[in-house]
Amino acid sequence: MALLEVNGLKVHFHTRDGLVKAVDDVSFSVDCGETLAIVGESGSGKSVTCYSLLDLLPKPPAKIEGGTAVFDGIDLLTCDAAQMRRFRSNDIAMIFQDPMTSLNPFITVGEQLIEPLIYNPDKSRRQTRPDARMRAIELLDEVGIIDPEKRFDCYPHEFSGGMRQRVMIAMALINEPRLLICDEPTTALDVTIQAQILALIKTLQQKRNVAVIFISHDLGVVAGIADKVVVMCEGTVRETNDADGIFYRTQDDYTKKLLAAIPEGPKVMQSRAQADSTMIQVSNLKTYFRDHSKASIGAAKNYIKAVDGVSLQIQRGEILGLVGESGSGKSTLGRSILQLAPITEGSVSFDGTELNTLTPKQLVPWRRKMQMIFQDPYASLNPRMTVYETLAEPLLYHGLAHSKNIDQQVQLLMDDVGLARASLRKYPHEFSGGQRQRIAIGRAIATKPELIIADEPVSALDVTIQAQVLDLILNLVERHNLTMLFISHDLSVVRYISDRVVVMNKGVIIECGDTEALWANPQQQYTQQLLKAIPLADPKSERLRMADS
């Protein structure tokens, strides 16, 4: 019998809008030393499945309607609260998606680490504070935290995202669990950090022979680490097979769709860049922010150099990809070009006009020509405005429509971004993430702009939705003669969409060039590292790549 056997698990949510069968008859098993990947899009029930194992779902509305989950001979779904606490403390650990919010900001990292040891419900396993501290420092060292003794007493906000995820992993391992559940542990992280965390989980697993359940929406991520893969969709299991079987021999349509949606390979569309026509000229641009955290009385003012001397051109008609890890200054650069962030030095010109010398009033006609699409479609749309209001506002503000033809114009916009005209009177919360991003795109193209700056427009979307939105963007660029600066941390997406690529790190440009040339032959070490860290959706080569690094 395997370490964990889940059979016929059913979890329903009793909401005001009726019954939602989040998990409907799901079965799988996982054994020591084995990695099981559960893959599916948002709403597929993959997280709910795992949360129900540790009784972490809010009840109500959630209710477990049936099934068993036998761990080491005991059913997790029916055991009492004391038994569940013992499982949580000693046998089953969990790592969560967002390391920024999963650690308590009010308590030092060290204290949070040793809690499972010093408050262990099993009195015989309880340790004293000094012993626990020793153990925690050892583990911090093992997961790659530099200077662990000193970092032990730091608060979470003093760690970067990747470091926090390492702390979470150390916390999960501190009681030597037999099963480790990882809920999208790398989704919120940069690609190089993701590669490191995946490698770390793999090594720790092999060393300790633990069972791992790895939840992800991205098949590419799990290719190298999974032994078995469960593909879930709308609460049910579509397919269960070993990794090679899923990636190379799948018969299931949905799995095929997931695999096909992974952005891979070069751009298919011809570049539409007009070589002799520069639209945007950025010269030696610097954008600094005051750093309040390190200032002290009498010391010189400290600055965060978000963008530190960047020069680049964007040709009319081209899609320029801007790649960088978090904190590289790529978003600030985008905002500085649009004059949304105060420029410290340098200039930005649009068709020869220096935008940074204009007054806010003089900028208004230029604002019409340049629009932005933001990353998070949940946050960037006003929840109290209907889609109609959102789309009509820029049209009326810039005088592009009058009350007579506004309805028609808004309807055409809806057609443009592939949304039903009938949903014009709906509010943003009534749409899915992908549809919301379509609305945001519609709002951006409403003013008939020439330049669009898209800041991570698909990062918050599921992989299949991401593919659809990318195709929509390419389609609109062609139909409306748009020029685009496409900002992303995801190199595969950038390769799929852009003609030329700029790589940024720590506020400066590392390298730039035509996309395919740069991919084939990166000059700088930093670019090489970035490209090497991209996970491949191919188990065999991915295993080789991971063994390599």
Added chain:
Amino acid sequence: MLRFALGRLLQAIPVLLVVITMTFLLVHSAPGGPFSADKAVPAEVLEALEAQYNLDQPLWQQYISYLGDVVRGDMGPSFKYPGRSVNELILSGLGTTAELGLYAMMVAVFIGVIAGVTASMRPNTMQDYVPMTAAMIGICMPSFLLGPLLVLVFGIHLEWLPVSGWNQIPGDKILPAITLGTGYAAYIARLSRGGMLEVLSQDYIRTARAKGLSEFLIIGKHALRGGLIPVVAFLGPAFAGLLGGSFVVETIYQIPGLGRFYVQAAFNRDYTMILGTTVFFATLIIVFNLLSDMLAVWLNPKLRQQVRGV
């Protein structure tokens, strides 16, 4: 932290100046004066009195000289209590009012936090509805109703507690503290429920639960600190409000506190007394707001480090 506090105190100067100016203009534009009484005072006596208190000077001169006095910490003489200064009078009642305020605050925080946290643990169940309905009643019930009600029940019917006086019979401080504290307890209960609900839905509470901590530790160690930040922010203004708003309670229970001076001074047109008590309460509000802001900063490690650096 010191610089943060100093900066905030500097900001208080213009605020106080506005308070003084407005109050000064208001009391002087109100009809009547400190020496107008039912029985008309002979003109020459009135003149002599006004000269003695500099009321015969032009208004702007009185204003300037009053400002000068306040800067030196002198609130001037009282018009209605001859021979005693406003400073003396405020000090004579402050101790009692502060003590009453402190007890009321303890009642408010103790009852409020327990009720709020209890309610937040099982939202939308009886465990939530009962304390929150009680809190709603507490907020709606004015102290001039609650006071006599408590006196009736616990003083007269049950004869458990004394119903008036201060520091004379053991237990005479209990009813005033409860009367004054209840409204604030109710408010704190609602604030802590809201704060706790917000924190309990955070990811890090799920993390704490996932690592097998007991419910007691999850609430007491992981949730309380963040959940009570709204309460901490409310404590400063609340305490200042308790001191300023104790008049009704002091009257019901015959307590020789500060509140009666405040109200009597307004009726008596005791110009210096009105100004003195107003400036005093304004200062209290500013100081206690600052203290609760500092406490809120200190509770948040990220802010604490930023402020320490500045």
